[in-house]
Amino acid sequence: MVQLGSCPEGVCATGSLRSLKAGDPVWAADPASGYAAAEVLERLDGGRLHLRLRDANKVIIVDARSVMPRSPASTSKSDFADCVSLTFLDEANLLDNVCQRYSKGEIYTYVSHVLLAVNPYQELPGLYGRAAMRSFEGPLRPGRRPPPHPYALAQAAACGLQCGEDQAIVISGESGAGKTETAKIIMRYLEVAAASRASCTGGASTSTSSASSSNNSAEQGVLAMGRVLESFGHARTSRNDNSSRFGKYLRLRFASSGALHAQTTAYLLEVSRVVxxxxxxxxxxxxxxxxxxxxxxxxxxxxxxxxxxxxxxxxxxxxxxxxxxxxxxxxxxxxxxxxxxxxxxxxxxxxxxxxxxxxxxxxxxxxxxxxxxxxxxxxxxxxxxxxxxxxxxxxxxxxxxxxxxxxxxxxxxxxxxxxxxxxxxxxxxxxxxxxxxxxxxxxxxxPELGILDIYGFESLERNSLEQLLINLTNERLQIFFAERVLAAEQQVCVKEGLPFKEVKLPDVGIQVVHAVNSILDVLDDFGMRRWRNFSNASDSSFCETVRRSAATAPGSSSQDERGPAGRKHQAIRLPRLQRQGRSVSQMRGAFVISHYAGQVEYTQDGWMDGNDAxxxxxxxxxxxxxxxxxxxxMACTSASGTTEDHGKRQFKSASHQHRRALDELLSTLGSARLHFIRCFRPNQQQEPGLVDRQYLLEQLRSCGTGQLMQVMHQGFPHRVSLQEVAAKFGPLLPERLRRSSPQSIVRVLMHAYGVPKGEWAVGVTQLFLKAGQLAALDDLRRGHGCLDPDILARAVRDLVRSRWRKAVNVICLVRYLTQLAMEQQRRRRKHVFHSMASDSERSQRPANSQAETFALCVSPGFLYCSLEWLGKGPPCSCSECFGNAAGLPTAVISDSWSSRCPSRGQHTWCCLFFKVLTAP
The missing domain is CATH 1.20.120.720 (Myosin VI head, motor domain, U50 subdomain)
Known part of the structure; x- marks a missing residue:
């Protein structure tokens, strides 16, 4: 988890193209507002910075690692619909962008494939309804992304359903963040889309009317079911007057006729609230x-x-x-x-x-x-x-x-x-x-669409089994979320033709999941002991066992002892030794788990009773x-209809049942195309127009947005259209380069402005930049007039050198593979023709229809080439034949090819098919 006052790894080092200097705008960690806008006055020894806070007009000295770069307000757009367009991609700029949009009534924001939603606590005219839905009707247009809105995700899900692909929308957030309302918004869009689909379906009008009537019934039924679940499953908590105390997975299925079918699965009702x-x-x-x-x-x-x-x-x-x-x-x-x-x-x-x-x-x-x-x-x-x-x-x-x-x-x-x-x-x-x-x-x-309205991470005054199961659910969903978002990002890279580099997720979350599962296994063991009337099966003995395992684990320490950042992560910790109102027995019975969203201290009460299902x-x-x-x-009876005898029944663990249901849920989500919505509360008073930046920042971290940022930092989070860059900055180049492809123009610009080669990549349609490198485009946007001739000449030379190196590599590769193929053919030709002649069935076929295929492995490059030829004689290996077969320009090959085709103009008797595949 990204701690307050620290930058995500790599941001400060590579977040800008230059070291921070006097006059640079930055974000300084602030306990009241999360981050405060500041300006660098000077750099001091020991890695410190002398800053002036913008709003407080106060001068402070801070560690340089605790600040994050900030875009100048006069040279950048005030807010972005997609946070990946920010100049600096970190939690400070993300927080500011979300707050800026919220102040303008824009409560929805993208972070790549994820939709962030901030609860407005008031009606926003024109944001919902049939009129607003018109902007999200029909199929998605290539190259045009709809504005951030739940309707946009619902539209993408509806299009996926029409293609026969299962969809799932995962909605998460704190109690009172608007998860249930967001699910209702999506439901209304899907109901309208289903009705529209039914009306557009060919066939008799009676069938259309029947489907529409069925959808109306389904809509009313789903709304009625939601109202019943609200009465029996919602309650007032310290944070929300209408908090959902259970998880809900709504399954919507659209039949071929357009009819809508709905079913609901409930998870982990907080039934202990009754007592x-x-x-x-x-x-x-x-x-x-x-x-x-x-x-x-x-x-x-x-x-x-x-x-x-x-x-x-x-x-x-x-x-x-x-x-x-x-x-x-x-x-x-x-x-x-x-x-x-x-x-x-x-x-x-x-x-x-x-x-x-x-x-x-x-x-x-x-x-x-x-x-x-x-x-x-x-x-x-x-x-x-x-x-x-x-x-x-x-x-x-x-x-x-x-x-x-x-x-x-x-x-x-x-x-x-x-x-x-x-x-x-x-x-x-x-x-x-x-x-x-x-x-x-x-x-x-x-196809099926699932809408998951799940409880958020919880850290209450008293935390027991139910909070542990809720936080385990969020922990696993966060890992699942990061894996799927990362997979989506990598798919974009592959689609754009970028070199694929696997990015591994931090294993901290996996360690926590394993630790929680081990705790629950111990709890099940104690539950079985109590079921068999063992005397030592109690809440205190269970917690003491967990504490002993935490104390003997490698790197264990008290929560008060905070080692360096590189210290091995410890999932289970001992609690603080001092706290007002805590007795010694309570202190010894509790333990602390370091979840991705923060550390949670669990008390020793309610474990045995809560786990006994x-x-x-x-x-x-x-x-x-x-x-x-x-x-x-409601009674649990045996097949004979009589109540089960205690001695014949087995212990039933609530934690085991929940983990099994969670496995099934993740399996269902894993088979569908996912869409994510993160909901947030702007303040704890539930007042419209008020933003508590520190409170919002804590939610951004607890929902895993900080981890998402870290994942995106390892890739290319910033994307700009090549056509846009070429059209805007092409005039800065000489006349002879303006007619080049957008890819070439962008490469020249990146070389000209000194962007490190590993910090950018040119795809098929977009320019990809590493985190923080969008500052290079900001420099371009400021408009410095003509480029320096020496810098431009060096950039052009780099481009020409790159093209020449690529052409030479292609030529060398083709020559190398051809020589290997000919050598292999000479070694096996006698054996092949002998086998062909000895086969009576093959000898009866026409000579020009005989075929044979070889596969040879070139181990240095793990390349496989397959040769196929028709008729008699070896394949032609001239530059023209080989170049055409490989899909390479003839001019590139023939200029450096040593051999010439002995049968030039007579290529009908042989045909060479060449294919190079990269082995996994």
Whole structure:
């Protein structure tokens, strides 16, 4: 991760064409705003710089490695739609470009193939809707990139779908950054595109009308499903009043008729929120919608009070005002899916969960009765399960033992969490089934588009298993993201004919993933021990084991000890030794993981319970005996229909299930063409027009944009059209060079301005520059008039010398391969013709139809050439024949070819096909 006050590797060294000197504009690290604009006053000894801050008019002395070059405001464009067009490609200039665009109402920005979206927290007129979609209609035009917008990515995905290729759009970011809204924007575009496609599809009008009607039904069904998931899966957090507490992967499939089919997969619901939350946060929306929507008479039927703070699991905070009408909207959504009856049963379960929360600490007979009635349990059975446990003794009746207070709370938590978690899964499954009915059966499988709305990196006051799984998901997605973006960049290089050089990603992320997987393996082992009633299986013993592994790992240290930048990365660290309010036992039980987005300290609480995906046998038995059909369907039963016996079941790990689901998700994404959207919050107050630059910079780093910059620094991030450069700067060249190709003109210009050869490359249509080398084009844009004659002459000589060297290399290669081919032919000719004569079938064929193929390996260059000839006699090896066969200009070959064709003008009797392939 790029730390504040440090440059990405290589930027300061090669970020500009000259060393920083007095008067140069730079960015200086600033803890308040991320980076502050400054100007170099002078260079000091010891690698230090004397700077003047532009806004504060303050003079400071800093380490030269902590500054980044800045483009002069008077000579550069104020903002760029694509950050790869920036003169200096680093996080300081990226941050400034995003902020400049945001201040102008431009909330979307490209970074190569990635779309950055900053939440405006207000309506922006004209940015969305049918009128805005017209700019993104139809197929993509070659050479013309649409402006940054979710519609642009949706357009590219729609075009890919029409070509029969699976697509996927990955949307990530912090809670409150606008991920869900961005997914809705893309959905609306795709719905319009599907309707347009259906109307343009040939065939009877009845078929078109049917497809359009199906799409309307699918659209309404997807929107209704989203509304239900918002109630049961969203909650107010410290950062967002409507935070999605689960990951969602929406699959959209377009049938050949144009009909749209949708299905949703949910990942890792934060079900522990039902019983445990951070201060100032609320439970899931559905609880408050239930209290606000039932009314006095309705609440009396379920034994609840309208005041949320009157119930233990709902906290002491006031619910959001928009939840007042939430129940009516939820009811309409469920009824549109034909699931009104299921909603009524689900609301009873929700009310029953509230009453279960009242049993924590002290069992209330009233709450016990209400919970049993709403959930379909017998009050006596529920009390017995909470207060007593059965110990099975072989050969005798079960022995009932009183539970301790702590054991009662553990059983109650298991029952509460199991009920809500399985209710959520049941709703998702039922809505997917309802969508299949609404959309109808599909006769053919069309291409699929996936929209992944996934939770962002989390570092809370208290972090446990759920935060670790969330951060593991982001860690793996970041590695996947970097690999795919890098692959896309390399494809551009290959398409433009640039020499391909493999760039390896940093292995820090892979080390962290391996470390987290090892922690989860240890957790599974402790979970299995607890399942078998081993005494040492506890949260504290698990965390102590992780701490010991961190302490004995190579290069381990306390988090306070920061070694040099080149020190080996340590994924697991020991926590800080001092922190206010921390006890010694808590300090020893916690550990720190260095994720790509930052270091996260994990506490010792909730690991065993959170990882146990299989509730107690008594809980399963109680669910299976419920009179409520919905609750009874949540029980995990065996094939015989009876509740599974504890001794026959295996331990089920939540972490293992999540990792398996994550593997499946990445496999699905890997088979599709990907589009990435990174969403950001401009400030923590959720106020429009306000930008907290430091907060935004932290998000840019945490979403992996800094790593993306480092990857792009290793390639050619800056691209400029050759035609544009040639048209604008060709007049600076002599008359005899103006008629040259754009590639030649650009090469002369690069030589003339002294850009190092390894810092630029000329492709088929674009000029590629290394990071920071766009300053060379800035010099060109400033217009220095005619070039210096001596510099220009040297550049022309370099160009001519390069052409001559290339021609000589081609001639030498052709001569070398020809001589090898002739030598090989002389050695094998007698053996070949003997084999051909001894073959009776071949001897019956016409002489001029006989053929033979040789493949010879030239090991010095790993080149393979294949020779094919027809008829009798050796192939012709003259310069004209060989040059034509190899696709080379005859004039280039014949001028230096030593031998002449003995049968000039008689080439019909022999034909030489020559092909050179680079071996992998």
């Amino acid at each position: 445990n939350r951070s201060p100032g946060e609320l439970n899931f929306h559905i609880f408050y919608e239930l209290l606000a929507g039932l009314g006095t008479s309705g609440l009396a039927l379920v034994g609840l009070q309208q005041k949320a703070f009157a119930h233990k699991i709902l906290g002491d905070c006031s619910p959001p005002e928009e939840r007042t009408h939430g129940l009516a909207e939820l009811t309409a959504a469920m009824e549109s899916l034909g699931l009104g009856t299921l909603l009524n049963d689900a609301l009873k379960v929700v009310a029953g969960v509230v009453h279960l929360g009242e049993l924590a600490g002290e069992v209330s007979q009233e709450s016990l009765g209400w919970a049993g009635e709403l959930l379909g349990f017998s009050g006596t059975d529920l009390r017995r399960m909470l207060e007593q446990k059965n110990i099975l003794v072989p050969g005798s009746a079960p022995i009932e033992v009183e539970r301790s207070k702590q054991q009662m709370d553990c059983v109650l938590r298991s029952l509460t969490v199991t009920l809500y978690g399985r209710l959520f899964k049941r709703l998702v499954s039922a809505m997917n089934d309802a969508l299949r009915v609404v959309q109808g059966a599909s006769s053919s499988r069309g 299989q509730p107690l046998a008594e809980v399963e038995a109680l669910l299976g005996s419920a009179s409520s059909h919905l609750v009874r369907s």
